[in-house]
Amino acid sequence: MEARHLRYALALAEHQHFGRAAASLGIAQPPLSTQIAALEREIGERLFDRTARGVFPTAAGEAFLARARSALAEMNLARIDAGRAARGETGRLRIGFLGSALLAPLPGVIGRFRRTHPDVRLTLQELDSPAASAALLAGELDVAVGRGSPRGAGAEDLVTVPIGADHLVAVVSTMHPFAGRPSVGVEQLTREPLVVSADAAGTYLRPLFEADAAVLDAATIARDIHTIAGLAACCAGVGLGPARMRLLARDDVWFCDVEPRFRLPDLQMSFRVTDSSPVLAAFLAVVRQNCADVGSWLDELLARHPAATERQPPLGVS
Structure with a gap:
């Protein structure tokens, strides 16, 4: 049994006439009659009554057609879902x-x-x-x-x-002496307690403080930029992080550029x-x-x- 057999049966049930059903399907009447007969033999039941008034589904035919409609609908959904998955629309x-x-x-x-x-x-x-x-x-x-x-x-x-x-900036409380300054030097940062992320302290900030690496070893380690800014607001130290931290909507901190400018990875x-x-x-x-x-x-x-x-x-x- 193929999908076309289901379509043939549904078309015949709709038009109740072999000729009209064949025309709607774009095929000749004899092949349609042959295919419906072959379908009935495969099912093992008579699906249609052929009468002088037209062709009508039997009780077995009605049951078959209900499932056929569902099967064709599912097949169409399967085709649609496959296309959407191939286009990256699902998954x-x-x-x-x-x-x-x-x-x-x-x-x-x-x-x-x-x-x-x-x-x-x-x-x-x-x-x-x-x-x-x-x-x-x-x-x-x-x-x-x-x-x-x-x-x-x-x-x-x-x-x-x-x-x-991105490049490095410093963030401080608005009560900190650095507040209001456009920039702060690295040598000034070495005299302050620092707040940095773990990967910054362990890797990419090391070259900046190579003359005084101990300042990073003593730094407070924060999980993320929000914590860095929050601890800076609490006067726990000078936070160091990417310039995109300026996008944080806080009015209790101040951002300074670090001089010399230090590009982050x-x-x-x-x-x-x-x-x-x-x-x-x-x-x-x-x-x-x-x-x-x-x-x-x-x-x-x-x-x-x-x-x-x-x-x-x-x-x-x-």
């Missing part, structure tokens, strides 16, 4: 991210992706950069957003692209080079459209990835 995407990325650029990226792909199951997990990289390498994430490139066994099998540059987005998921392809298209400021290199690198080459528009095309 799952697991993203691990550094908290500061929620200031920029993730709100634009994730917000747009949710609007354009509402049926994708999006799992979001805040993780520091090392943890996000480890989860991606372990197959527990599809996308990791962190500061700097992932490291460790398997990192060579990842695609990593920059999605945001770029925010990086990483994913597996072998991941050809249509959902990832759809997400990469949104990244392209929202992170164009990182230059054409991002578009060129993503365009070489198997998930992004077939269905996605070029940069800037929605």
Whole structure:
């Protein structure tokens, strides 16, 4: 039994005449009669009464037709669902991210992706950069957003692209002597208690304080930028973090540039080079459209990835 047999039976029940049913199906009457007879032999029951007044379903036919309608509807839904999955409109995407990325650029990226792909199951997990990289390498994430490139066994099998540059700023309470200043020097920071994130203290701030590394060893370790700003507001120390912290809506802190200007490792987005998921392809298209400021290199690198080459528009095309 094939889908066409179901359509033939439904057309015959609707038109109650072999000729009219055949015309609606675009086939000749004899093949339709032959196929209906073959269907009845396969079912083992007479599905239609042939009378002078027309062709009408039997009780067995009515039962069969009810199931046939449901089966064809399910087949159509299966076709639709397959197409949506192939276009990345359904499925799952697991993203691990550094908290500061929620200031920029993730709100634009994730917000747009949710609007354009509402049926994708999006799992979001805040993780520091090392943890996000480890989860991606372990197959527990599809996308990791962190500061700097992932490291460790398997990192060579990842695609990593920059999605945001930033530099270091200091945040203090509005009662602190630094409040009101546009900038503060590194030598001044060495005389203050500091509040930093764990990865900043352990890695990328080390070169800045290489002449006085002890200041980082004594720093208060905060989980994220909100905690850094909060502790600074409590006069617990001078917070150090990315300039995008200025986007925090707080009136009890003051931000100073750090002199000399210190560029932080770029925010990086990483994913597996072998991941050809249509959902990832759809997400990469949104990244392209929202992170164009990182230059054409991002578009060129993503365009070489198997998930992004077939269905996605070029940069800037929605």
